[in-house]
Amino acid sequence: MHKLKYLALPAATLLAASAAFAQQQAAPAANYPAAYDLKREGTLVGTVTSYTAAASSAPFGARLTLQTSSGIVDVHLGDSRLLAANKFSIHTGDTLRIIGETVVLGSGRQFVARILQNGNQAVAVRSTRGFPLSYVAPHITNSSRPAGGVL
Secondary structure: OHHHHHHHHHHHHHHHHHHHHHHHHHHHHHHOOOOOOHHHOEEEEEEEEEEEOOOOOOOOOEEEEEEEOOEEEEEEEEOHHHHHHOOOOOOOOOEEEEEEEEEEEOOEEEEEEEEEEEOOEEEEOEOOOOOEOOOOOOOOOHHHOOOOOOO
């Protein structure tokens, strides 16, 4: 019976220490904003000053800088293949309307777009929950393949 008593004390100490560690690890998460929320969405209107289809730093994907009446805003667009598949082109000088949300990213802030509008053309690049929409290549079926053969 004494052996169990000596094992119970270290086990209880370990359990208490792991619970304290878990609370300590969970604390920084409170500094991050909650999941994407449609109630926090905003609209930007401005002129594209630069656009890249494949950013070389995080967050990766298509990004642009937009000159608004409040200043320059860095905007993350998601997968550029989705834009191309929807024949949505972006050029320096274009005036865009962008619906999305500003999020904390590392030590800075990033506006993540959900809907882009250029003139009368609009495309959704994120879901209503804030997840970037993925590009899905068209599926080729047997009936859509060209009929070939040997001549």
